[in-house]
Amino acid sequence: MDILKDSKVLVLVVSVILSILIIAFKGISFGVDLSGGTVIVLKTSEPVSQENMTVITEVLRSRLNAYGLSDITIYSRGSDEIVVEIPKDADVERIKKILTQQGVFVAKIDNKTAYTGRDIEYVEEPKLTPNGYGVVLKLTEEGARKFAEVAYGKGGHRVELYMDGKLISAPVLSPGLADGRPHRDQIITVAGSNPTKEEIDEAWAIYTALKSGSLPVKLEIEYINTISPTLGEEFIKGALIAGFFAFLAVGTVIAFRYKKPSIVIPILITCASEILIILGVASLINWKLDLASIAGIIASVGTGVDDQIVITDETLSKGSKKIKSSIKRAFFIIFAAAGTTIAAMLPLFVMSIGMLKGFAITTIIGVLIGIFITRPAFARIIQYIAKREF
Amino acid sequence: MKLDYKVLALIPIILTLISGVIIYTMGLKESVDVSGGVEITITAPKDVDVKKLKEYLPPGVEVKKSLSPSGTFIIIRAGSDVNTEEILNGLKEFFQVSNLEELKYSQKEISPILSKRFWSDGLKAIAFAFLFMAVVVYLVFRSPVPSLAVILAAISDIVMALGFMSLFSIPVSTATIAALLMLIGYSVDTDILLTTRVLKRKVGNIEDRIKEAMKTGITMSLTTIVAMLVLYLVVTYLVPAAILLRDIALVILFGLIADLLTTWLTNVGILKYYLVEYRKGE
Numbered sequence: 001m002d003i004l005k006d007s008k009v010l011v012l013v014v015s016v017i018l019s020i021l022i023i024a025f026k027g028i029s030f031g032v033d034l035s036g037g038t039v040i041v042l043k044t045s046e047p048v049s050q051e052n053m054t055v056i057t058e059v060l061r062s063r064l065n066a067y068g069l070s071d072i073t074i075y076s077r078g079s080d081e082i083v084v085e086i087p088k089d090a091d092v093e094r095i096k097k098i099l100t101q102q103g104v105f106v107a108k109i110d111n112k113t114a115y116t117g118r119d120i121e122y123v124e125e126p127k128l129t130p131n132g133y134g135v136v137l138k139l140t141e142e143g144a145r146k147f148a149e150v151a152y153g154k155g156g157h158r159v160e161l162y163m164d165g166k167l168i169s170a171p172v173l174s175p176g177l178a179d180g181r182p183h184r185d186q187i188i189t190v191a192g193s194n195p196t197k198e199e200i201d202e203a204w205a206i207y208t209a210l211k212s213g214s215l216p217v218k219l220e221i222e223y224i225n226t227i228s229p230t231l232g233e234e235f236i237k238g239a240l241i242a243g244f245f246a247f248l249a250v251g252t253v254i255a256f257r258y259k260k261p262s263i264v265i266p267i268l269i270t271c272a273s274e275i276l277i278i279l280g281v282a283s284l285i286n287w288k289l290d291l292a293s294i295a296g297i298i299a300s301v302g303t304g305v306d307d308q309i310v311i312t313d314e315t316l317s318k319g320s321k322k323i324k325s326s327i328k329r330a331f332f333i334i335f336a337a338a339g340t341t342i343a344a345m346l347p348l349f350v351m352s353i354g355m356l357k358g359f360a361i362t363t364i365i366g367v368l369i370g371i372f373i374t375r376p377a378f379a380r381i382i383q384y385i386a387k388r389e390f
Numbered sequence: 391m392k393l394d395y396k397v398l399a400l401i402p403i404i405l406t407l408i409s410g411v412i413i414y415t416m417g418l419k420e421s422v423d424v425s426g427g428v429e430i431t432i433t434a435p436k437d438v439d440v441k442k443l444k445e446y447l448p449p450g451v452e453v454k455k456s457l458s459p460s461g462t463f464i465i466i467r468a469g470s471d472v473n474t475e476e477i478l479n480g481l482k483e484f485f486q487v488s489n490l491e492e493l494k495y496s497q498k499e500i501s502p503i504l505s506k507r508f509w510s511d512g513l514k515a516i517a518f519a520f521l522f523m524a525v526v527v528y529l530v531f532r533s534p535v536p537s538l539a540v541i542l543a544a545i546s547d548i549v550m551a552l553g554f555m556s557l558f559s560i561p562v563s564t565a566t567i568a569a570l571l572m573l574i575g576y577s578v579d580t581d582i583l584l585t586t587r588v589l590k591r592k593v594g595n596i597e598d599r600i601k602e603a604m605k606t607g608i609t610m611s612l613t614t615i616v617a618m619l620v621l622y623l624v625v626t627y628l629v630p631a632a633i634l635l636r637d638i639a640l641v642i643l644f645g646l647i648a649d650l651l652t653t654w655l656t657n658v659g660i661l662k663y664y665l666v667e668y669r670k671g672e
Contacts, residue, residue, distance in 0.1 A: 043503065089491050093475050224499040231433070231494040231631055238629030242621045249616040257609045291634055292568065298638075299572045302617065306579050306610040313606040317593075329590060336530040336582045341575040343522035347515040348571070355564045356515065363572075 003384045012377035015369075016273045019280020026283045031290030031358075034236055036229030037087040042099060045218040047079040052216045056082060062212040063098050067204060082219070092226050094201045100219050101164060103209030107147070107186075108160045109173065114150040119143025121184075123210045126203035131171070133199065134189035135207045144182035152180040161188055163206055239294050246298075247271070250305055258312070262385050267308050270378045274304050277369050278362070292358035299359075300366020303341060307334045307370065308378050315382050323386065327379055338371045399659025402652040406546040409553025416556045421563035422498055424512075426505035427469040430477060431631055432493040434462040434485065446480035448472055456630060463630040470502050496631065512567050519571055520544070523578060531585060535668060539660035540581040543652040547577040550648035551641050560641065565634040569641035576614060576642070577649045580607040581657050588661050596665055600658055607653060611646050618643040 003009055032039050048056070053076040060082065064072050073085040084099065105117035122138040129136060139147060151159075155175030161168050169188050177183050188206060191199040227235075250271070255264045278297055282289055307330075314330035315323060341363065348360035422429040440453050443464075447453070452467040466477060474497075478490065485493060500508075523544065528537045548570055560566060587603035588596065621639040625632050 041504075089489075092497065093478075220501065220503070221499070222501050222504040224497070226498075227496040228491045228494055230491065231496055234494065234629050235632050238624060238632050239635070241628060242624035242635070245624055246617040246620045249620045250613045253609065253613050253616050291565075291632075294635070295565070295568050295572070295638055298617070298621070299575065302572075302614045303575060303579060305613045306576075309606055309610050309613070310583060313602075313609075317602060329586065332590070333583050333586050336526070336586070337575075337579045339526045339530070340523045340578045340582070343526045344519035344571055344574045344578075346522055347518035351511045351515050356568055359568045359571075363575075 003381060006377075006380045006384075008376040008380050012270075012273060012373055015277050015280070015373050019276045019283075022280045022283045023276075028279055028283050029286070029288050030232070030236060031288040031293070032085050032087055032232070033225060033227055033290045034232055034239070034294075035087065036089070036227050036232030037085065038090055038092055038095070038224065038226040040084040040086075040095070040099065040221060041077075041223040042082045042084065042219045043222045044080045044082070045220065048217055049079075053079070053082075056215055056217070056219070059103075059212045059215055060084065060099060063208040064095070066208045066211045067095070067098055069095075081222070089229060090226075091201075092224065093197075094204055096221055096224070097201050097205040098208045100221060101205045101209045102218050103212070103214035104164050105206075105210060105214070106162045108162065109150050109154050109157055112150050114147045114159065115139055115143045117210055117214055119146065120210050123207055126190075126200065126207050128193060129187055129189065131187055132189040132193060133191040133195040133203065134169070134187055135203055135210070137186050137188065137210060139182075139184045139186060141182065141184070144184045147186075148180055148182045151178045154178050163209065168202070168206065235291070243275075254305075254309075260389075262389060263312060263316075263382070266378065266381050266385065267305070267312070270308060270374050270381075271301060271305055274301055274366070274370060274374045277373060278366050281365055281369065282362075287361075290355070290358055292355045293362040296359045296362025297366060299341075299363045300370060303337065303367065304370050304374060307337065307375055310334060311375065311379050312382055315379070315386050323383055327383065330379065331375070334371060334375055338367050341367050395659045395662050399656045402543075402546050402550075402648070402656045405648070405651065406549045409550045409556075412553045413549075413556045418552065418556050419559045419561040421561035421566075422467060422500050422505075423563045424505055424508050424561070425469065426500050426502040427467065428472070428474050428477065428497065428499045430466040430481070430495060430497045431633070432464050432466075432481065432485075432490065432495040433631060434464060434493060436462065438462050438464060440464075443484050446484040448476045448480065451477060458627060458630045465633075474499060494631065508564075512562075516548075516567065516570060519574055523574055527578065527582070530582070531589070535664045536585045536589060536661060539657045539664075540578060540585060542660075543581050543649070543657045544574050544577045546652045546656065547573055547645050547649045550652075551645035554644040554648075555641060558640075560637050563634070563637065565638050566641050569638040570645070572638075573642055573645040573649075576611075576646060577652070580610055580649060580653045583607050583610070584653060584657055585661065588665070596662065600661075604654055608650065611650055615643060615646050618646070 057074045057076060061074050069086060069090060071087055074082065076082050103117065107114045119139050119142065120137050121140045124136040126135050151173055154173055155178040157173050158170045159173050160170045169190055171189060190203045251268050254267055258264055275297065310333050311330045314326040317326065345360040345363050348356045351357060438455060440455055444453055450468060450472050454465045456463050468477060481490060487493060524541045527540045531537045551570060551573055555566065584603045584607060588599050591599050618639045622636055622643060625636040625639065
């Protein structure tokens with residue numbers, strides 16, 4: 001087995017072994033569109049600085065944590081997009097409210113600011129209180145003093161509570177709170193004792209906004225994709241079944257064309273190693289496989305098979321006595337094809353829709369692995385076989 | 391009787407023109423990605439009366455169903471003006487579940503702002519992909535006529551694939567744009583093979599070289615065609631919810647069949663013309 005001593009074949013073998021080890025130890029993680037969960041893309045009302053972007057992602061993270069969601073991924077994309085990934089079943093309607101609330105809170109009495117979100121020290125989760133369904137909060141001493149000053153002698157007036165400029169509640173100020181002394185405990189009621197789902201969502205949005213603070217800019221939801229985890233499992237299963245049968249089908253076509261196992265088997269093995277190496281790289285760089293990546297893997301494996309056919313035909317063609325020059329010509333075709341594929345994928349990096357970016361990245365990684373690792377090794381194997389058998 | 395290669399070369403061009411007319415008259419279907427709005431898919435355990443289901447949903451909602459071994463697959467679409475929560479509540483009520491999780495559901499919502507950008511960005515991406523690809527092809531061959539033939543073939547493939555999408559109302563979506571870009575790659579692969587073989591190989595006459603190239607090229611296309619056919623069948627009959635992959639498979643499948651014609655009729659014709667007549671005229 002001299003062929004195993006060839007440097008290019010060795011690189012392939014080592015890459016495959018490394019990939020298997022990486023996959024075995026680190027595993028492959030799937031994106032939420034395959035494993036289930038929710039992806040939300042938010043857009044800021046205007047481009048923001050990197051600093052503000054950090055503030056926004058932190059506020060959003062603490063909001064989702066306050067709502068009881070951990071294990072979430074939040075990252076910014078460019079200067080105006082934030083991606084939130086929630087890897088499990090969640091109440092999307094409520095999360096939408098929680099995320100998009102800017103969270104600027106003001107309490108006013110007779111149009112004078114009594115306290116703001118900054119004066120709040122502590123908030124409790126929404127619950128039923130003696131005054132109705134709402135959020136119980138505690139003011140800071142400073143806040144309570146301010147409130148006492150504004151509220152003094154205003155018993156029976158309304159306390160208008162605004163969230164992002166919208167009046168959310170206007171309870172009547174009880175005379176007991178208008179005595180000029182600081183009262184730290186306050187309640188924001190949003191409904192009576194029988195809140196609707198909408199009102200509960202509202203209360204949760206207020207609670208998380210007060211707990212996490214306000215966002216420097218307004219956020220709007222651009223894109224939401226929710227997939228139930230059971231469906232996600234089915235996707236992965238489906239992709240595996242499809243991949244397996246597609247592999248068999250390609251094998252059948254190649255077997256039909258070349259008829260010799262000594263050619264068909266190396267093509268299929270190279271093809272399988274290419275998939276393994278792509279998955280290994282994905283695992284290594286913590287790339288989450290999503291539907292787009294699967295499309296990318298299909299694309300690069302598809303061109304991989306094409307390239308192997310080109311190499312095989314160039315090597316075995318009757319007229320080519322000089323194997324060296326035919327391999328050179330095969331690689332001319334392969335590099336040209338790879339160049340056009342990469343060129344065609346590049347514009348996707350500036351596209352606003354993330355899915356196509358993932359597709360482009362996976363395809364380019366696949367093509368690069370192909371031209372640097374698998375194709376050269378395959379060329380050596382086929383040359384070796386050609387020398388021995390023909 | 392042997393048809394003149396120039397006549398044969400016209401067949402894909404005529405098909406491309408017909409596709410153009412189909413696209414122009416029938417238009418392209420837009421997915422939620424493009425039009426904005428919401429798309430919900432569920433897999434119901436038993437058959438569903440679509441008319442009855444509609445009564446539970448707000449007006450302006452489109453409902454479609456298909457049957458598969460794993461259950462009844464239902465797609466619900468609505469524009470941005472319809473309240474998503476009303477749809478979800480209607481579904482919960484109709485199917486008598488407290489959580490849609492029980493129905494293996496997926497939900498996708500696209501805001502009108504993003505959908506507007508989708509068109510401009512998507513078209514730009516395809517246009518620039520073409521431009522970059524064309525530059526690479528020209529750098530590879532350095533002669534205008536063969537390069538133009540490669541690019542022309544890729545354009546015809548895309549137009550025919552779009553015509554097919556229009557005819558069978560496969561929506562323009564992120565997935566199908568990805569498929570069209572993959573198609574550019576596949577289409578160019580066979581054309582590069584053909585051009586390299588014909589221009590660079592010194593063995594045999596033109597006809598022999600074309601014949602050899604065809605053997606290789608058609609094997610290349612066939613492997614991808616069967617792979618896409620399998621993908622299409624598996625998704626349709628086993629996991630109908632992965633409709634994205636089905637659309638990708640269909641678009642590539644048809645585009646590759648179109649590519650067989652454009653490469654082996656038109657591109658071959660142009661190359662023959664280039665070698666037999668154009669170069670002699672120089």
